[in-house]
Amino acid sequence: MLRYTVLRLLIFFGCLVFFWLVGLRNDQILLLLVSAAASVLLSFFLLRSQRDRFSEQIQDRMEKRHEAKRLAQGSVDPDSDEAAEDAELDQRPDR
Incomplete structure (x- = not known):
């Protein structure tokens, strides 16, 4: 996150210097x-990979936190996807 912020600031100051030199x-x-405005547009396109990496980190952290919470409870939440999949598999006839 810090890297993304620093890159955003560098893009902004780069735009600032450019437009100052332009007149x-x-x-x-x-x-x-x-x-x-120019730095927002440039950042949107140039820093896409940074945003994607950061969002993946957040998603991984949230999944680990959810898994730890589920394990701490000692049971599967009946409203979870896992419970629904298990129930569906239990209803299928054996082949």
Whole structure:
């Protein structure tokens, strides 16, 4: 997450310098707004892999937490997908 934040800031400051050199020096508010908008668009496309990795980490962490909670309870939640799959398998005739 820290890496993503630093990269977002670098993109913003890069846009800020670029638009300052292009000629938006006189209107500071316009310079900030244009730089912010451009950095959001660039970050959306350039940092997609960073966001995907971060969301995978969050998903893994949540799955581990859910599994630990389930094991701590000592039983399978009757509303869970596992319980539904087990019930479906129990209803099938043996082949």
